[in-house]
Amino acid sequence: TAALVGQSEDPSPRHSVPPGAAVAFFEERARQLGLGCQKVEVAPGYVVTVLTWPGTNPALSSILLNSHTDVVPVFKEHWSHDPFEAFKDSEGYIYARGAQDMKCVSIQYLEAVRRLKVEGHRFPRTIHMTFVPDEEVGGHQGMELFVQRPEFHALRAGFALDEGIANPTDAFTVFYSERSPWCKARLCLKTTTTTKTPDNNNNNNKNTPLSWRRSRGEEGERA
Incomplete structure (x- = not known):
């Protein structure tokens, strides 16, 4: 993680780490682990890095493990340790820019x-690890462009894991899609019933108000 900590407070993906440092880091990890490495420049200066562990059955769809290398801005006055030192305390906690969001997942x-x-394991499905450059600013120069390219379609991803939420325990919190509440609405329209009597028209207005039922599902389940 220390190798990926940049020295700039600028939130721009290009300033998250020194130019090319993140890509070079993953290239070296791929070499050490015997993985394939593909670099896809989806926009000028924005590279999606893909590390691949081939499976034993290439006919099967693959597993995609995604994370991002850009980070949020730094406000040093709110840090107990220098965010650019990657300080590790006696309990094993690491204080570094982007260590939680989300370089810890990349390292995992x-x-x-x-x-x-x-340990000598092999799996039928190919496993791809993708590292995108600009999630914190919307992904418009990263994953949004990558999924439109032939390099992405060639991965044949059938299942993907992405960013969730940090957990200080040994449990993993799993989410489906975005962590947003869902809302159901039941609309009952206003109806008017007119009953005629011998001497006049009597209007009986039956009003059924708009009723809302809002439910927030469990935001996650511990696996």
Whole structure:
């Protein structure tokens, strides 16, 4: 993680780390782990890096593990340690710009693959790890363009994991899609019933108000 901590407070993806440093970091990890490495420049200066562990059955759709390398701005006065030092305390906590959001996930993917390969595991499905450059500013110069390219379609992803939420325990919180509440609306229109009597017209207005039922589902389940 320390290798990916930039020295700029600018939130722009290009300033998250020194130019090319993140890509070079993943290239070196790919070499060490014996993984394929593909660099796709989706826009000038914006590179999506793809590391690939081939499966034993290429006919199957693949697994896609996605994370991003850009980070949010830094306000040093709110930090207990220098955010650019990647300080690790006696309890194992790391204080570094972007360590939680979300370089910790990138490292978890890499470490999981490393351990599985060391233990001699092979899997039927190919596993791709993608590292995108601009999630924090909308993804318009990253994943949004990448999914439109032939390089993405060639991955044949059948299942994907992306960013969730940090958990200080050993449990993993799993979400489906975005963590947003869902809302159901039941609309009952105003109706008017007219009953004629011998001497006049009597209007009986039956009003049924608009009723809303709002429900927030559980935001996640511990796996």
